Amino acid sequence: MTGYVCKYTPNLIIESFGDRTLRIEPEVSSCEIADGLTHPNMCSYARLVLEECLGKHIDKIVLVNCCDAIRRLYDILKAEPSVKFIHIVDLPRKRDVIDRIRFKNEIIRLIESYQKSFDVNFSAEALRNLLNSSVSTTKKEYGDINIAIIGGRSRRSLEKMIEEFGGNVIYNLTCTGTVPPFRPVGSLFDPVEAYADILLDSYPCMRMDDIDERLDIIEEDKRIDGVIYHTVKFCDLYSYEYAMIRDRIRVPILKLETDYTDNSEGQVRTRVQAFIESLKRDSNKRMVTVTGRKDIVIGIDSGSTSTSAVIIDSNKSILGYSIVPTGAKSIESAEKALEIALKSAGISKDDASLIVATGYGRVSIPFANLEVTEITCHARGAFFLDNSVRTIIDIGGQDSKVIRIDENGNVIDFIMNDKCSAGTGRFLENMSRVLDIPVDRMGEESLKWKEDIEISSMCTVFAESEVITLIAKNKEKSDIIHALNKSITRRVASLIEKVGGVKNYMMTGGVAKNTGVVRCLEEKIGEKITVPKEPQIVGSLGAALSGLEKLSDKIDF
Amino acid sequence: MDRIIRAYSRLIESNLDRPELVKSLIRFGLEVGKVWVDHFNRNGIPPSLRYLNSICFQFILEPLRHPENSGFVNLLAPAEILHSMDIYPMFIEAYSSFVSGFYCEDIFIDRAESRGLSGTLCSYHKTFLGSLEYSVLPRLKFAVTSSILCDGNSNTFKYISKSYKIPYYIVDVPYEYSEEAVRYVTSQLREMISMIESATGRRFDIDRLREVIRTENETRGYQRLCIERLKDHSMPNTLTFEMYKLFVTHPEMGRKETLEFFKLLSEDVLKYPDGGYRIFWVHILPYYLYPVQKHLNFNDEFKLIGSDLNFDYLEDLDEKRPLEAIARKLILNVNNGDFRRKIENIKRLVTDLRIDGVIHFCQWGCRQSFGGVMLLKRELEKLNIPFLIIDGDGVDRRNSPEGQINTRLSAFLEMLTGRGKR
Incomplete structure (x- = not known):
């Protein structure tokens, strides 16, 4: 078995020798071996491949010098005594006649290297047969919501996730989705030359020089409803394309960045689900069961730091609400929040027609009838409180989001921070411990600032060490907190700019209670930001409103 | 200022x-x-x-x-x-x-x-x-x-x-x-x-290119002379000057000003005797970082002898076939292809220049360089050369944790003084 990673790999050459090939799709989620052999900031995919090869004893590997990370992966694997065969194919960036000749010679070099290593003979006929048997004409059918995935490589689970939420992946144009354009190779043609041409004619990746055709499919196919642009952490090639096309593509686009493991699956699910929710022409048709006697709906927002519940009636009047800290088990916190809210509304659980869950823990609330992402819920909640709002800034315990809505309150775009906690409530909580001040007093304290100091790092860990240095220099607490607020503000302002924020602005989530952060952000963006009376219940209010819409939609429950 | x-x-x-x-x-x-x-x-x-x-x-x-x-x-x-x-x-x-x-x-x-x-x-x-x-x-x-x-x-x-x-x-x-x-x-x-x-709208003239190549070859001669003289001498240096040298060893190579610089440098080197611990830098230099400046800028105890990027190609070019010579220079650059080429070049320089310690700067986002850092470390360990890895950013101050860099570098230099000179 010979492993490979890149779609430009001439793997059929290896198969023509009777060997099997395997495109390496790492299943490991940590990199104990790889971390000792390379730097932690290497592309996470390359590190995972290294871990997979050495941990699972893949000892024959063919790589392509497709990017800096894979070139270094080759160097590292080559130095490992357990690897029996390793070869790197030099892929030209261009596709002129001279490049095709060069690539054909590269394939011949691979043949010679394999023959020499294993004392076997190459058969042109065997290659021809393999090429001809790879010709395929099947085409995927259109569905209700057609999604194109583009960008760098993506895990197979992403496609499954999209389909699970009701999307139909009509194109997967990532490195892992496309196949070379196989065509029949007649007996008069040199199969090696034909194979070189077929591979070079593949849908070009961002390493190639001429990439103009990459977007042709997306631009020409008017039946595509949305694009998911996927990149791998520390693989920067695709961000150039994203930056160039984000204003050009006519359909909504979601940018996802993952480390190619399951570690960030929760956040990826939220984003994908919210994106598909925003694309649905017909609202969620999922069957739900209504059990209550009255038109009362309960929304529960199970966040990383706090859990809230809101109860509304058919007139959208709030009958009761609660906010409790999220403990070790999200279900227990949800039950507690529900109990307190029911008590404040003076009703019992059986009176409710529908319970809608949102937030990170939404999947873990078994008594909820429906799940809606917090993106949609914050949009619904904020728009209900003030229908002039067009941009919502939600800074919660472990993530920050900026959501843009239209004049009807529909989500038109949104962005979330990556999985790092910089610029979130958790960041402030950490700093409150370092500064020895309760988190709810930080906002007020920061308003007393006098010296304008800078905390340059946005990383929670590095910023903490900067704060410790400032404490050692006897800087005032208020000045340090003000500097922290500015650090958060920079991060959030960048999200606002990325999503193209427009007024009026509303801030939701726990951090909205921190007047220092709100003031800094207002100064940074030059706009007034409205903060609702109770910013922590906007998500659960939105969840309840979403539930009420389901009731009034007269969907066949 | x-x-x-x-x-x-x-x-x-x-x-x-x-x-x-x-x-x-x-x-x-x-x-x-x-x-x-x-x-x-x-x-x-x-x-x-x-x-x-x-x-x-x-x-x-x-x-x-x-x-x-x-x-x-x-x-x-x-x-x-x-x-x-x-x-x-x-x-x-x-x-x-x-x-x-x-x-x-x-x-x-x-x-x-x-x-x-x-x-x-x-x-x-x-x-x-x-x-x-x-x-x-x-x-x-x-x-x-x-x-x-x-x-x-x-x-x-x-x-x-x-x-x-x-x-x-x-x-x-x-x-x-x-x-x-x-x-x-x-x-x-x-x-x-x-x-x-x-x-x-300008015309290319191959004879003008030959003139540039002649200047480049003359400059390379002085550059090699500098390296030769650096074996027994050391020059005052700073992180910024070492970064400036990237101009003259790369895009401005072949210009008269560059030739003049290397001529002057080859004369200056002779004025400064050997002394202090000899440090060799790998990859770009964070010129603005105070903890590194403090230890290496114009320092008599720790001398910044050079950085690998300024020694990535030292051969003369064939002025008779200048385009082919430039092509060769690009392909044979030690940073192209297999990482072992870079390692061998660093090993040669470290040995020739009698280096006491090597510092590798892992520039934020630069996978081509830090991807092979452990391979380089392993090879230098075989030569018994102390090796320090610093993570940071040559441009963006926000990606360089000063306190941590200071600790790592100070400890490394203390370790060198503990070992004594080679």
Whole structure:
């Protein structure tokens, strides 16, 4: 078995020798071996491949010098005594006649290297047969919501996730989705030359020089409803394309960045689900069961730091609400929040027609009838409180989001921070411990600032060490907190700019209670930001409103 | 001085909605910088380095003063061809370094990231692309890059080309040396020359290129002489000067000013006897980081002898066949192809220059370099050479944890003194 990673790999050459090939799709989620052999900031995919090869004893590997990370992966694997065969194919960036000749010679070099290593003979006929048997004409059918995935490589689970939420992946144009354009190779043609041409004619990746055709499919196919642009952490090639096309593509686009493991699956699910929710022409048709006697709906927002519940009636009047800290088990916190809210509304659980869950823990609330992402819920909640709002800034315990809505309150775009906690409530909580001040007093304290100091790092860990240095220099607490607020503000302002924020602005989530952060952000963006009376219940209010819409939609429950 | 530069930085930041003004402000700042290095700030600096300071400001200013006669280039673009056509190269990584010197890098990096460019992309490229997004860069006539050293080049230069609607050319450098590879690169150089001719209206003359190559060969002779003399001597040095040398060992190689610098340097080296611990640096240098400056700038105890990027190609070029010679130079650059080529070069330099310790700077986002750092460490351990890894960013101050860097570097230097000189 010979492993490979890149779609430009001439793997059929290896198969023509009777060997099997395997495109390496790492299943490991940590990199104990790889971390000792390379730097932690290497592309996470390359590190995972290294871990997979050495941990699972893949000892024959063919790589392509497709990017800096894979070139270094080759160097590292080559130095490992357990690897029996390793070869790197030099892929030209261009596709002129001279490049095709060069690539054909590269394939011949691979043949010679394999023959020499294993004392076997190459058969042109065997290659021809393999090429001809790879010709395929099947085409995927259109569905209700057609999604194109583009960008760098993506895990197979992403496609499954999209389909699970009701999307139909009509194109997967990532490195892992496309196949070379196989065509029949007649007996008069040199199969090696034909194979070189077929591979070079593949849908070009961002390493190639001429990439103009990459977007042709997306631009020409008017039946595509949305694009998911996927990149791998520390693989920067695709961000150039994203930056160039984000204003050009006519359909909504979601940018996802993952480390190619399951570690960030929760956040990826939220984003994908919210994106598909925003694309649905017909609202969620999922069957739900209504059990209550009255038109009362309960929304529960199970966040990383706090859990809230809101109860509304058919007139959208709030009958009761609660906010409790999220403990070790999200279900227990949800039950507690529900109990307190029911008590404040003076009703019992059986009176409710529908319970809608949102937030990170939404999947873990078994008594909820429906799940809606917090993106949609914050949009619904904020728009209900003030229908002039067009941009919502939600800074919660472990993530920050900026959501843009239209004049009807529909989500038109949104962005979330990556999985790092910089610029979130958790960041402030950490700093409150370092500064020895309760988190709810930080906002007020920061308003007393006098010296304008800078905390340059946005990383929670590095910023903490900067704060410790400032404490050692006897800087005032208020000045340090003000500097922290500015650090958060920079991060959030960048999200606002990325999503193209427009007024009026509303801030939701726990951090909205921190007047220092709100003031800094207002100064940074030059706009007034409205903060609702109770910013922590906007998500659960939105969840309840979403539930009420389901009731009034007269969907066949 | 620091206060003045910060005020100037705030002035730039507050006028970003007026790109023409910011463009003028950046040029004005560099013009003032040149006057400063030419007439002040000279105490205790050897003549060769004073001259280097001056010509580097000249090199960065030339394309700003003459955009109609200039092109964007990367570190390893075949700039000899531009010199032979009297075209000024704008070395984009150097532009970013100067912007960082003005404390403005964060403004441009944030702009690039807000456009969707990755947070983990090299900060040299992001600073440049952010400047492009704010339209504060002059629109030069063309952009040329080679595919080495890193992945960023190809896409950054395409981005420049698309944003400014100017022609672009990438010289794709094969992974391994062969005569076929030389022919392949030579044919691309010819295409590149046609592109430059039509973009600038200037004619390429192979004899002018031969003149440039002759100057380059003469310069290489002095460079090799400097290395020879450095074996028994050491020069006062700073992180900034070592970074400045990237100008003269790369895009400005082949120019008379570069020749003059290496002549002066070869004379200066003889003035300074050997002494102190000899430090060799791998990859770019974080010129602004105080903990590193404190230990290595003009320090008698720890001497910064050199950095590997300035020694990546030292051979003469064949002036009879100049295009083929440039092609060979690109393919045989030690940073192209297998990482072992780079390792062998560093091992040779470390041995020849009697180095006491090696510091590898892992530049944020630079996978081509830090990807192989453990391989290099392993090889230097075999030579019993102490090796330190520092993570940080040569441009973006936010990615360099000063406290941690200070601790790592201080401990390393303490360790060296504990071991004694080689």
